[in-house]
Amino acid sequence: MTTDIATLPHTNDYLLDKKVKIFQPVNGYRASTDAVLVSSLISKVKSTDKILDVGSGTGAISLCLASRFQAIRPQILGLELQSELCMLSNKSSQANGFSEYLSYQNADIRQKLTDLQPCSFQHVISNPPYSERDMPSPNPSKAVAHNHQGITLVEWLHFCLKMTAPQGHLYLINRAGAISEILSFLQGKAGAIKIIPLFSKQGQVAKRVMITAQKDSKAPTQIFPGLITHNHDGTYTPQTRQILRTGKGFFDTLS
Numbered sequence: 001m002t003t004d005i006a007t008l009p010h011t012n013d014y015l016l017d018k019k020v021k022i023f024q025p026v027n028g029y030r031a032s033t034d035a036v037l038v039s040s041l042i043s044k045v046k047s048t049d050k051i052l053d054v055g056s057g058t059g060a061i062s063l064c065l066a067s068r069f070q071a072i073r074p075q076i077l078g079l080e081l082q083s084e085l086c087m088l089s090n091k092s093s094q095a096n097g098f099s100e101y102l103s104y105q106n107a108d109i110r111q112k113l114t115d116l117q118p119c120s121f122q123h124v125i126s127n128p129p130y131s132e133r134d135m136p137s138p139n140p141s142k143a144v145a146h147n148h149q150g151i152t153l154v155e156w157l158h159f160c161l162k163m164t165a166p167q168g169h170l171y172l173i174n175r176a177g178a179i180s181e182i183l184s185f186l187q188g189k190a191g192a193i194k195i196i197p198l199f200s201k202q203g204q205v206a207k208r209v210m211i212t213a214q215k216d217s218k219a220p221t222q223i224f225p226g227l228i229t230h231n232h233d234g235t236y237t238p239q240t241r242q243i244l245r246t247g248k249g250f251f252d253t254l255s
Contacts, residue, residue, distance in 0.1 A: 008084055015060060017245040020067045021095045023088045024058045033229070033244060034127055034208065035060035037198070038173035040243045040250040041212050042123055045074050053078040054126040054160050056104055059089030061125055066098040068247050077121075078104040109159045110151050116163065124164045125171040128156045130178075153178060157185050164215045172211045173198075179209050183221075191217035196250065197226035210250075225254075 009026040015036060024030045039061045045051070053062040056078030066076055076098075080086040089104040107113055153174075164170055170190060174182065176197065186193060190213035197206035206226060227250070229240045242248040 008087070010088055015064060016067060016247045019247065020063050022058060022060060022063055022092045023095070025084060025088065029057055029082070029085060031058045031060035034173050036064055036244050037227070037229075037240075037250070038125060038127055038171060038210055039064035039068075040248065040253075041171040041196075041210060042125060042169075043249040043251050045069050045072065045123065047072040047074055049074045049122040050120060051076040051123040051125065052121040052160075052163050054109065054124060054156070054163070055128060056080045056085075056089060057127070058085055059092050059104060061127065062089075062102055062104075063092055063096065063098070064247060065125075066093070066096070066102040068249075070098070073101040076102045078102075079107045079109060080104055081106070081108055109156070118162050119165050119168075121163050122165050122168045123171070124160045124168065126156070126160050127173050128153060130175045153181055154185050157182065161186075161189060161215060166216055168215050170211075170213045170215065173208060174211075176206045176209045179211070182211060186213050190215050191221075192219035193221040194224055195221065196224045199226050199228045201230050201232055202228050 010023045011026055013022050013024055014020060015022055022031065035057070042051070042065060051062070051065060051074055053059075053065075053076065056062055057080060059078055062076050062078045078086075078089055080089065083106045086104045086106040090099070093099045093102045093104065160170055172182065179195070183193070192214040194212045196210040198208040198210060199206050210227075227239060228237050231237055236244060239253045242253050243250060
């Protein structure tokens with residue numbers, strides 16, 4: 001049974017200080033700041049490049065990218081398992097005037113996707129489900145988005161790297177506890193790895209991590225200064241505010 005977008009309860013929200021509209025389900029998965037943060041990792045894009053957002057959810061990552069690179073309009077594709085989220089994402093793309101270069105496809109990456117050519121995206125970005133062991137949310141949409149169901153993190157990463165062009169770039173955000181699994185998978189397959197720990201507040205242990213890697217590269221790994229997202233009073237730090245409000249790239253905030 002196909003859901004009619006007109007009857008799907010959703011809210012009208014915004015990203016990047018109201019520069020970007022995003023439609024999200026009233027009950028179900030909704031984007032967090034993680035999506036905007038990981039989108040900031042992509043900095044150098046050419047108009048001929050293709051960008052793939054794997055597990056695009058409500059489209060927050062790719063909507064931010066479409067806004068930041070609208071002057072050159074690279075082709076951006078989001079893949080999302082949940083059809084309702086895919087429909088809302090395409091509605092968001094249209095509402096922002098991005099539909100000529102940003103679209104979303106309802107797809108299950110566990111299956112063979114014959115319409116997607118491996119090694120054809122210069123940039124592949126993803127916010128994979130974080131947990132394999134936590135109790136799933138009672139909300140089915142959130143459970144699918146937050147917990148691995150029928151696919152491991154390594155299998156998810158294998159798909160992402162398979163879609164990445166030679167010398168192309170992979171961008172990830174995940175729980176800090178997954179870093180050893182991610183680095184083990186990338187060993188011998190990608191290099192020029194950059195690791196950016198994310199700290200909720202100064203003095204706390206990093207619970208999340210952002211990672212970039214270049215396929216087929218042999219360059220060494222670098223660990224960057226961590227991003228502290230909040231001050232002790234709960235407000236965003238200046239660096240985080242530049243990313244979340246103005247859409248500035250993470251590496252640009254370091255200069």
